[in-house]
Amino acid sequence: MGMSVTISAATERDAEQILKLQFLCYQSEAELYGDYSIEPLTQPLDSLKGELESGTVLVARLGAEVVASVRGAVDADGTARIDKLIVHPRMQGHGLGGRLLAAIEERLRTEGAAKRFQLFTGHRSEHNLRLYRKHGYATVSSERVHDRLTLVTMAKGAHAEAFVASA
Numbered sequence: 001m002g003m004s005v006t007i008s009a010a011t012e013r014d015a016e017q018i019l020k021l022q023f024l025c026y027q028s029e030a031e032l033y034g035d036y037s038i039e040p041l042t043q044p045l046d047s048l049k050g051e052l053e054s055g056t057v058l059v060a061r062l063g064a065e066v067v068a069s070v071r072g073a074v075d076a077d078g079t080a081r082i083d084k085l086i087v088h089p090r091m092q093g094h095g096l097g098g099r100l101l102a103a104i105e106e107r108l109r110t111e112g113a114a115k116r117f118q119l120f121t122g123h124r125s126e127h128n129l130r131l132y133r134k135h136g137y138a139t140v141s142s143e144r145v146h147d148r149l150t151l152v153t154m155a156k157g158a159h160a161e162a163f164v165a166s167a
Helices: 012-025 027-033 045-054 096-111 126-132
Strands: 007-011 057-060 066-072 077-089 118-121 140-146 149-157
Touching: 007 096, 012 027, 012 045, 012 057, 012 066, 012 077, 027 118, 057 096, 066 096, 077 096, 096 126, 118 126, 126 149
Parallel strands: 077 118
Antiparallel strands: 007 057, 057 066, 066 077, 118 149, 140 149
């Protein structure tokens, strides 16, 4: 019998595992955009620990191993910014990213009084764009950062349909 993945709030004890997983997961993004200096690859442990204290961080565990994570925080206007949704490469393609996205939305809606959700990804990150669209997000803006990268900002209302079933 296999283990099931559980989703829960992250603790400071998870910080190193999250940071290592983040480094692994963002390698493909860095390669896609030709930029290995992106913040997820250079973030120091103390910075991540600060995010654990100031925002909402969820992890998905397979046994004791952190195999996915996501972060979010709600600002004074009620906008919940969701950031760094990561899933271990061997766990991708099984719906875990969608489960984690739904879980952080629910947590930020109930505990953070989120009125709307916002996130961003790179314009070439087709897998991310598909996932977010599937979960009701629509593009609200894009900003060209440099020749190789345009950031796409996506948003939806906090009471929008959380999941659109695939065919």
